[in-house]
Amino acid sequence: MHRRIVSLWFPRLASDRILRINPVEAPFAVTHHEKNMERLYCLNSQAVQQGLVQGMGLSDARALCPDLRTGPANLHADHHFLSALLRWADRYCPWVGFDGNDSLLLDVTGSTHLLGGEEEMLEDIHQRLTHSRLHVRSGLAGTRGAAWAISRYSKGIVPQDKLKIALSPLPVAALRLDDATCTALQRLGLRTIGELMAMPRATISRRFSLDVVRRMDQALGDQSEQIEPEAPKISYAARITFPDPIGLYGDVIAGLERLLNRICNKLKRQESGARALRLICQRVDQAAVQAELRLARPMREAECILPLFERSVRELDAGYGIDQLRLEAFDVEPLPLVQVDANTAHQDSGDALDDLITRLGSRIGLDNIIRFLPAESHVPERAFVEASAAYTSPESKWPRNQGSQRPLRLFSPEPINATSRIPPRKFCWRRMHFSLVKATGPERIAPEWWLDDPSWRSGVRDYWHIETKQGRRLWMFYTPRHPAWFVQGEFA
Structure with missing residues (x-):
């Protein structure tokens, strides 16, 4: 069988796209900025009959055709329109x-x-x-x-x-x-x-x-x-139109449930999961209100997603009524099927944590919920990083410290009034007086010479685990190069 190819050329694609929406019975040209001036990019038939050509300067074109109407070029919209023709x-x-x-x-x-x-x-x-x-x-x-x-x-x-x-x-x-x-x-x-x-x-x-x-x-x-x-x-969107406007919470949830089932069934067939969904409610006054839900994990179970929409749907302003609902999943990730085994219970516990993060994120924002992850550094304040809890997984195997125990609370170094090499027996910190009971150390930590960190320009640090008579257990260090003592953490 011989091969047969069809070429479809749209010489006036940009102008046809605009004139289909806003038709005009006059010379029309689409313009764009090129070489420090506005030039004609695409012309309709009336403009061509007036002697205008593509690439002509706009000022020259207006001198030749005073009735010329123009519109700015939009290459993104042209490509989107050509994509629609490709699907057609x-x-x-x-x-x-x-x-x-x-x-x-x-x-x-x-x-x-x-x-x-x-x-x-x-x-x-x-x-x-x-x-x-x-x-x-x-x-x-x-x-x-x-x-x-x-x-x-x-x-x-x-x-x-x-x-x-x-x-x-x-x-x-x-x-x-x-x-x-x-x-x-x-x-x-x-x-x-x-x-x-x-x-x-x-x-x-x-x-x-x-x-x-x-x-x-x-x-x-x-x-x-x-x-x-x-x-x-693949478009993960669904729409429902009502014969009469609705406005009650239960009616909106019922319509949302139907849309969720349709989208989740499509997600299951594609072995994908949604990370974000947007519900758009078209009101009878032509205004639109929307509720957006961002998930801490990709999901495709309608019965699990629907309760997470509850708070945002209650806050919607239905106005004089809603006559159309549209739900779309605009952040979709692969979610392959998994074999159910003895580890399923462990996975369910992780899903429960992600669902909790989703509920909290709907109130304060997912970006405000963070978790700590280990980092490759021996410097205490750089041994961890802050990451979004919604888009990272918890680290179960933190590196073991070869030196002394690290405190649970870590803060910026706070100086105390002491300069001796040995831990001070009495000192004042945060306007409180402490007496030394036991000191364990020192653990010497050197700065990372390849990083210019102003807080470590004082040189090496000798860290001590200090137990006080008042019951506070502090993590303090001494700087030999510039004799001084600092408190950087506190044990629980």
Whole structure:
């Protein structure tokens, strides 16, 4: 079976996208900022009839056409619109891909008979796109390069055995060559593809780059060229519309439960879990209120997610009523199935902790709930890091300290009035007087020389475990280079 490729080129994609929403019966152009000035980016048919061309400066265009209306370019919106057209083109074949920023490629091999043939399929494409107020040019050929050339420099369908005849009268630019190469070929008198094909291949490769020969082989089918289809993006969203407005908490929860079941079933089929969900309530006054839920772990159980929405749903302002609910999961992670075994109970305990973090996070924010994780450092204040509890797992194996015991409470060093090398028998700390009962140490800790830490510029520290008569157990250190004593922690 011979390969058949369709190229759909939308020469006025940017302007058609805007005019479909806000139609105007006047010259219209989409502009963008280029080389320190506003230039015309895309024109409608009325603007072209006035003599305007793409790339013209906006001031010159207004001088030539005072009635010109303009709008700013939005490349992101154009790509989103082209992506919608790509999904629409799936009705004709399953193999559809982008070709630049304004065209699509369809591999219709073996699928044209479903619509009655190649001519009937192209006619159906043009009718549907014209009905949607879109300008399109198409080309159907046996290669990707030939289809691209026909859509831009000719029209119609090229039979498989007449590929070379159809390409011969087209300009060399139809081979998808850059402007500099096309200009160089035209200076040598090679204006059409037929004239270029008549030249010896060795001469072409010596005078020009191998890209010219490669593009010619791709257009003629001597070198294969694949279409890269866009992977379908799975949308985890559901919507429900009510015949009469609702406003009671129980009604909203009942609708939310139905939406959750639909999304969670889809998540289960994809072996994924949601990290964040957003409930959008459309009110009868055209205003929208929303409730957002962020989860401490990926979940796909509707019965577990629904109670977590309770607080945020109660705070919603229903106004004069809600006539539509929309639920979407916008942060989805892989969540493969696991075998149930003896360790399931341990996993359930971890899930219970994550659910608690989720409930607390709905009140104070997930980013405000942190946990400590070990870090590779022998310096006490840098032996741990603070991490978000929702996006990290607890560390069960903390490194064992080879020296003295570390205090449970650690704070910035606080000086006391003592300078002797041995621990002071009496000292004052935080306006409280203490008497020494027992001192264990010292444990010498050297600074990390590769880090410039101002708090460690005093040199090494000799740490002591101090027990006082008043019952406080302190963690103190002495700095030999600059004699002084500091309290940095307290044991429980």
